[in-house]
Amino acid sequence: MIAVLQEIESSYGYLPAWALRQVSEKLELPLTQVYGVASFYDAFHLTPRGKHLIRVCLGTACYLRGSTRILEALERELGIKDGETTPDLEFSIQSVRCLGACALSPVMIIDEFYFDKMTPTKINSVLKRIQEKNEN
Ligand code: FES
Secondary structure, three states: OOHHHHHHHHHHHHOOOHHHHHHHOOOOHHHHHHHHHHHHHHOOOOOOOEEOOOEEEEOHHHOOOOOOHHHHHHHHHHOOOOOOOOOOEEEEEEEEEEOOOHHHOOOEOOEEEEEEEOOOOHHHHHHHHHHHHOOO
């Protein structure tokens, strides 16, 4: 079942409800069991994800250097909360615990790009840079 769910996740970027029903039917497994697996693993998502995933570290080093203020600034700027996606499907925010770059804290990652020593005032310019990359 996990391999099938991974395939669907990689095709759609999340696991649509209709796909979970089909997995349940085709594999002859209770839908509750399929949902149980889909909701257990962080690798699976039950709602659509944004084109750009913003991961904000709330690990100890980053937390002590103010990463919650960065998360709050992002939430304000994008109008969504941690774990949510913007209505235009451009951005998703996900808080994480330690990105392995504690010396550069506070850290956030957008897609594969690290942004170190972040401050709430840098949020606007970072988001603008990402949007400009989109346009090019
Ligand atoms: S605690 Fe944030 S990178 Fe380690």
